[in-house]
Amino acid sequence: MLDFPRWKVIWIWLVLLSGVALAIPSLMPESTANRLHLGGVSRINLGLDLSGGSHLLLEADTADLAKNNLQKMEDTIRTEMRRGDTKINIGDISTTNGSLSFFVRDVSQLDAAVERARAQTTAAGYTGQRDWNVAVVDSTRIVMTPTQAGTAASIDNAMKTATEVVRKRIDALGTKEPTIVREGATRILVEVPGFQDPAGLKALIGKTAKLEFKMVDMGADPTQVSAGHAPAGDEAVPMVKEPGEAANAPTRYIAVNRRAILSGDDLINAELSKDENGQPAVSLKFNASGGKKFARATQENTGKQFAMILDNQVLSAPRIDEPILGGNANIHGSFTTDSANQLAIALRSGKLPVALKFIEERTVGPQLGAASIHAGVIASVIASVAVIVFMLVTYGRFGVYANLAVVLNIFVILAVMAILNATLTLPGIAGFVLTIGTAVDANVLINERIREERRRGRGIVQSVELGYKEASRTIFEANTVHAISGLIMLVLGSGPVKGFAVVLLIGICTSVFTAVTFTRMLTAGWIKRNRPTEIHI
């Protein structure tokens, strides 16, 4: 046990010193860190209870989503059955009990109708299940019911879009580091540090963006347009910035007709697809009236461009190659999969795909957060000093080693939290103080064991050796059970409980290293150098 190879010593010091180095950026105010060009170094995030701000929990109204899906399917079926050379006559279409049912007037067309209805379903989930179940009832009526996998997939899709929509709207606020994450299947958590107006936040999240399709005026004078001027009856609308474009690049304008050919309400869906050459494309799907309007506009304007405008910004202005009559359009061109997907999301983000309810909201004022940090730091410092003095008077030199370990442990915990980008909350600070208390427990166990072995008359080296060996087993077991309760808190807990568990778990792991390995190295080094004939413990 006295044998600590040089490489091991170097390695232990290296880990501890890098821990200190990584913890330092989190300890200084952000302005100082930026001045020292440490902006890119990861820091610990402060939880809302420390930074002040708003916390909202939103839940999707899945019943509303199911109703919308039925409505959309009804629109699609009406369009599909009318399409092609042979029109299938249907009637008595109704959406009751979560199913869509309709009547096929000509029984000989029943099979064709089922086929067309099936063509509108897609695979959902991993089992190859379809998203809708198509069944024939009473040999004249077709009933379409969403399958479980289909419902789950539709909720999942809606939530993905909804999260993106909410993120875009919050980003528009320009506040620092908002958190927008999906929680579970149907929830979105929104945290905006430094923002105290929950009512304003709710209005922002709930607002509806305006999506419009307008014809581009191909005859407008390009120099006038690029200066932001448009001919009479037109308006100059700025193009949205490309992802790679510099923020200060000059804004490009497009002149469009003031009159919209379609509004966002006419668009049922926009999604990533592939064109006939396998290139990424965006497919659009319109409702019945939208399909008609789009058909007319494309017939009259073949060869011209139309602009898709979201909240007065042109997302894309594709050229109309041929009249699009079926209510389904494909936009292709120089898309990458990413850019096509982005356009599809932007087009869908006009409105939230599902109604969101606010089920929890918390606002913390800035004064309280600052006061809490202050109190937390003072409490931690006083706790550390008290524990350090107590350990010193009880164990002498061995207490000094334990104290060194405790102080380094604080830095290492901070460093691990910074690397993981973990969030420090007020209960997290409590977790810190508690970790200071429990981390010395390992050293107490070791030192008491050494005292005991000395009392039994064992030699110094043997006592120290036995002390570490016997205590290590107990420490391992105690930490395991401690970690069990920490993990349970992390998984099941919400908010403050989670913040506490993070610090606790990190502290359990790092304290084994500092309190056992590190102090053993110090003790071994001292015994080897000095060969003491008596130890005070």
Add this chain to the structure above:
Amino acid sequence: MRLLKLIPDNTNIGFVRLRKWAFGLTALLTIAAAVLVGVRGLNFGVDFKGGVMIEAHFQTPPGENTLRSDIDRLHVGEASLSTFGNANTYSIRLPLPAATDEGATNRLVKSVQGALAAKYPGVIFNRAETVSGKVSDELIRNGLLAVFLAVTGIAVFSWIRYEWQFGVSTFVAIVHDVLVTLGFFALFRFDFDLNIVAAVLTVIGYSINDKIVIDDRIRENMRKYRQMDMRALIDLSVNETLPRTVMTSLTILIALTSLLIFGGPVLRGFTAAMMLGVVVGTYSSIYVSSSLLISLGLAPKLTEQKGKGGPSSRAERVG
């Protein structure tokens, strides 16, 4: 330098002899706590009850009755008031508004804040929280589940690692710790919120830590002194680990005292729960879980059989 020794060497307190008394006291405490929680109930915060909470910091203490009548005048339902840390800060809890549209809770918060700001210039609103009934139900369920899983998970761990007697005695002791802590909150009507659940879980973690240390020593001594009477052996083990038990409890209490005094009002309930838990946990380690092992008929033979194949066989080679 003379070093501090809290427990003199070769201390030998006959803990096992006192166990009948200890069981009586433990049973009494546990029943009293359970009755308190059942009859008086816990003072649930908005986290667990749902509703609206506004924390306001006034320049001068407004007085509870004046404040109550100020809020009653707004007709926003029955307010429950409690001071928070000092007489200047109040937490005002209100039921959810009857209207269910999105802006209803914000209007309620605004109207209360507006009325208070008009009457008490300089008032600062530290926090405003709205928790719907659905979320609060979930938080209760998750909190209970977390405590339940922690208690059983740890008991199962000691059962697998040692003998079933250790699992049972640990389980009983922890249930006792949790109940007494809850009883304390019911008795003093402290706000019971999410932070307190974290405190209860930590008490469980700490208390089990304490028990593992003693259990570990009991097992070690069972291997060492195969002929020793179980009572003497448990007394020896508890006494041998007593310096550590006292030392660690004291260090943690020192750290917690600092948190209680300087940690600010938000953490006060959490810290109080923890401090109580440390004291109760230490008591139950010595008097409940260790002594219970005798009543459960733990005998050295059992250890030997299990020690051969199980994970603890590794430990036998140590030393």
